[in-house]
Amino acid sequence: MLDAADLTTDSKLWIGGDWVSPTGENYFDDLNPEDDSLYGRSAAGTSEDMRKAVDAANEAFGKYGSSTAKEREAWIIQAAEVMASMQSEFVSALIDEIGSPFNKAMFEFNKALSMMRAAAGMARQVTGKTIPSDYPGRYSMSVRQPLGVVAAITPFNVPLIKGVRLTADPLAVGNTVVLLASEFAPRISLLLAQVYEKAGIPAGAFNVVTGFGHEIGDSLTGHPNVPMVTFTGSSVVGQHINELCAKQKKRVTLELGGKSPFVVLADADLKKAAQAACHGIFLYQGQVCMGGSRIYVEAPLYDKFVEIYANAASNLGMGDLRSSDTMIGPIISERQRNRVRIHIEDARDKGATIVTGGNWKGNRCEPTILTDVSEEMTVCREETFGPVTAVYKVDTYEEALEKSNDTEYGLSSTIFTENLNKALHYAHNVSAGMCHVNASPVHDEPHVPFGGNGESGVGREGTEADIDAMTEWKWITIQS
Ligand code: NAD
Secondary structure, three states: OOOOOOOOOOOOEEEOOEEEOOOOOOEEEEEEOOOOEEEEEEEOOOHHHHHHHHHHHHHHHHHHOOOOHHHHHHHHHHHHHHHHHOHHHHHHHHHHOOOOOHHHHHHHHHHHHHHHHHHHHHHHHOOOEEEOOOOOOEEEEEEEEEOOEEEEEOOOOOHHHHHHHHHHHHHHOOOEEEEEOOOOOHHHHHHHHHHHHHHOOOOOOEEEEOOOHHHHHHHHHOOOOOOEEEEEOOHHHHHHHHHHHHHOOOEEEEEOOOOEEEEEOOOOOHHHHHHHHHHHHHHHHHOOOOOEEEEEEEHHHHHHHHHHHHHHHHOOEOOOOOOOOEOOOOOOOHHHHHHHHHHHHHHHHOOOEEEEOOOEEOOEEOOEEEEOOOOOOHHHHOOOOOOEEEEEEEOOHHHHHHHHOOOOOOOOOEEEOOOHHHHHHHHHHOOOOOOEEOOOOOOOOOOOOEOOOHHHEEOOEOHHHHHHHOEEEEEEEEEO
């Protein structure tokens, strides 16, 4: 057994129930985003490694695909137990590998653990129906069958939540899995491999290849023995995967980027709205797909809201990542830091007001609130994926709804109001996959239909949605 938390050795790949070195023995530096120091050396898997992982998963499917619900339930319950015992390794990796402040790391660990537990319950839910037949004496029924090898591809920002959901759900319903982890979070995916290894999941049912998605991703998603891809990441990569899957008629679920609206009506509880708006865009320094990056406030409340919100944002902790007072940590990579910088500078140069923030401390960007943002500014429509949001004044509820829907994205949304009719009208009419009334747009639970529309994705995740997405119906009749 390899210790995936041991950072003194080069990491390996987990293929066919063995820890193996990458073909060609190439490794890359996995950096701690806090100061870009070396966190660990990770295996740069190749397309050849990816093919080996798919072969191993395909071979394992022969037996795993016909395992009983009782067996899969037990394996996943055991995986949850092992995971619970590895909390400190996971939390440390979430802090040092991807720059999560302690609270976000704990939130992610606990959420992922409940997703693992919920997945165990899926095994017995793979049910079919008896169907009345038009022919006398004919028994007609439907059954669900697993698909085969599922390709799971995860992003850097919630590598454990997505690492668990995108692998435990397919395993629970009888599929085998190859996980391609983000190149910014390889160790976290190896800790997950260690969980499944210790839980006794059969060899080959779960495999991890670390490396660079843009180099080796196609050899996974394009492999003829992979009938389904479940992907979370950027809209650009999602589009590429969607095209490839369409050509090969594969199933795909895509959870992509967002530009989620956050509406505050004149009757809203101002303090609670400002608090939720802080959580909604500054959690994990804004590197959250559901982030409320467009805030529409009705005119009578606008000035007061901006004042309270800016005050709350400027007091968010930017200290030690291991302190529970810290909300804002480092941005993941130089490329992403540039993106955040450009969004702020472009807005400022074109006339936006920086109400608070805009400055950097090392790799950390202060929580930044903009007003006077207009269409020609990049930040107006594009996802920043950093601690940056814009507040807009609107005159009516109708204008807030119209502006909310003026986007190519459609992931989450929020409305703050005491008016139930407007809240429900908004929830039904906002073009988003999720809507939260009087609460932060950043929210997820294991068993809800999680996902978005348009540029934010295709399909839904969650235990019920995944049973549908990750199994295939078969119709069987018996003539008596
Ligand atoms: P990314 O698209 O750069 O990378 C995501 C994954 O795709 C990585 O594992 C990467 O290695 C892999 N990849 C890259 N090229 C590939 C290819 N050609 N084929 C297959 N895989 C490939 O995204 P990121 O920067 O890691 O994550 C941030 C993005 O993810 C943001 O846009 C964010 O909104 C989105 N996100 C969405 C959700 C959601 O549930 N909707 C959740 C988290 C993050």
